[in-house]
Amino acid sequence: MADSQFPKSMNFNGFLDSDVPYSNNNNFSFSAGTTTTRPFSSHGLSLGLQTNVNVTRKSNRGGDEEESRSESDNNLEALSGDDLETDDNNNNNKPPRKKKKRYHRHTPKQIQDLESVFKECAHPDEKQRLDLSRRLNLDPRQVKFWFQNRRTQMKTQIERHENALLRQENDKLRAENLSVRESMRNPMCGNCGGPAILGEISMEEQHLRIENSRLKDELDRVCSLTGKFLGSSNPIPDSSLVLGVGFSTLQPQRFEISNNRTGSVNVSDFDERSRYLDLALVAMEELVKMAQSREPLWVRSLDSNGFDMLNKEEYEKCFSRCVGLKQDGFVTEASKESGTVIINSLALVETLMDSERWAEMFPFMISRTSTTEIISSGMGGTRNGALHLMHAELQLLSPLVPVRQVSFLRFCKQHAEGVWAVVDVSIDSIREGSSSSCRRLPSGCLVQDMANGYSKVTWIEHTEYDENRIHRLYRPLLSCGLAFGAQRWMAALQRQCECLTILMSSTVSPSRSPTPISCNGRKSMLKLAKRMTDNFCGGVCASSLQKWSKLNVGNVDEDVRIMTRKSVNVPGEPPGIVLNASTSVWMPVSPRRLFDFLGNERLRSEWDILSNGGPMQEMAHIAKGHDRSNSVSLLRASAINANQSHMLILQETSIDAAGAVVVYAPVDIPAMQAVMNGGDSAYVALLPSGFAILPNIQQREERNGNGNVNGGCMEEGGSLLTVAFQILVNSLPTAKLTVESVETVNNLISCTVQKIKAALHC
Structure with missing residues (x-):
């Protein structure tokens, strides 16, 4: 695989972002963003694929910040207009001159509004920046650069404050050091105030000497630790230097203080x-x-x-x-x-x-x-x-x-x-x-x-x-x-x-998809599938990202966990009361066989009530690996039952050496058609369900007195299957949850497990 085949960075969904310029250093930017007018924020994942390790770290963010710094003044104002332009009146023998940059000064009202938003959120996402640009009649790039420069200014102010505190501490140490030296040169008697006899040293002097020695030892230790930490071969500063000088030159050079994001810990000491x-x-x-x-x-x-x-x-x-x-x-x-x-x-x-x-x-x-x-x-x-x-x-x-x-x-x-x-x-x-x-x-x-x-x-x-x-x-x-x-x-x-790597290739996925999908459509589908999978995992594991409340119901199986939450004005979710039911069971079949069965759209009718009793057709397919099983696909009921359903099924399947996942969610046909045409997927409502498969291990082990495993033999013994459903039981968030709704979800998950066992002859 040649080096030229791999750009230095790409986004999680692996597609070229149309609003990022192409540069000669082959540094591409890939974004999972869509091109529709409705904003959607997604943090990209950069993946560098180059062999030259001597190149220092580069990113699109760094380029934007450098451009913003070059196009803004000390008052945090954004540049508008052309940056460079040749002078037509110049002599042909002279090189072209750079035209002076034209600056756009924000109005006091604009600066006031930007400052108020900055106090609440110093890192606005793309949706917030677009809203600000429309409200303040500014270009989105101007808003972006203003916040970058404002953060830089805040960081500089913090560094100045830290340096000022260090200087004060250094002055104090220097004064104490000079006081100790002066006392040693002219010892005075603490009782009479006259010159002290040789060997007669006051208790205060003794304490000062001890403190000075401790400070020198501390400086030696910090210098040694810092040199080792940074892997520097430079000699350690001499601790006999004035303590204030050694300390002040060390601190700003080694550490950079950043704002605490969560407020839980402040590493300032x-x-x-x-x-x-x-x-x-x-x-x-x-x-x-x-x-x-x-x-x-x-x-x-x-x-x-x-x-x-x-x-x-x-x-x-x-x-x-x-x-x-x-x-x-x-x-x-x-x-x-x-x-x-x-x-x-x-x-x-x-x-x-x-x-x-x-x-x-x-x-x-x-x-x-x-x-x-x-x-x-x-x-x-x-x-x-x-x-x-x-x-x-x-x-x-x-x-x-x-x-x-x-x-x-x-x-x-x-x-x-x-x-x-x-x-x-x-x-x-x-x-x-x-x-x-x-x-x-x-x-x-x-x-x-x-x-x-x-x-x-x-x-x-x-x-x-x-x-x-x-x-x-x-x-x-x-x-x-x-x-x-x-x-x-x-x-x-x-x-x-x-x-x-697969998603980066523009020739793999479209050619294998039953229905041609545009580049923007692929990006929107992958965004929607990622949100679906994240919500599925959050429901199974009760992540703190979603506020679930666990229910204790007497007629529910002990190993079935029932949770509920209210969805009110949440983009991408139907409003109302959502129930999540999940359980894990042992299956006497291999993980690969179980994954192939659950991911096969032709066999879906054997366990899924959404299939309307017939096989499913694959309408679209986006490969996410050399194994076709790693993919995002769109399923629809067969021609016989197609008229009975107004739903499509979005499905993501993934498998590796450690386990497998099958996640799906029903989606409206008009909404999914808009996504496949490149529309914004952030507002497509879905509630995911699916399966997680892990190998079951039967281990014969030996433990020592401390309870540690010293070794043993491990044998695979079937699979551990996790089944989870998210269901909207009431479209009114203010409605009360009924026992019948809980029993319905419990029966659904039990029936699905029994159908899978029967189909696999377990």
């Missing part, structure tokens, strides 16, 4: 920040050693899949714990997986360090994530030395496995040319009194560039969690690492990168 750096360095060293080690630290499992499982006793000999003492009732899961991925190291690092792009890369595994604090943004415009404090909700698509809430540090470091490492570690050991049901021991990946835009990725997952919160049906799956382990992360990464 230097001592706390140094402890974060200490923890990140220890975690990075442990991750690299574990990634490069083999036996006896890693033991190959005896099953056909060949997992790398951690030897607990060997680990305890080689490493010391950095996340605090192990809590009672906690067990450990640890796994390692290596493979090649069609993404280069720089692009993967950028994806992992951006919380939104990280969540889009692993849509079935991450329900919600955020960057709480940027402690360090890196060096020289790269991610080398970047340290972020993050929070994430990790999910397994089953109501029997609770969502994992983790707060952790994410540290990125470049170890060599084209070799990067990203490590995560929980911060429980730093925050006193902090406890959670899940801890991330040093986990992450080591990435090394290969030829043709590929990378070799070694992934390590090392976690401690409370096993008592997990249903017994899923405990073997978690302990072997197939649920949250390295194999699942690696399989999801490979599938998603392959999907982005």
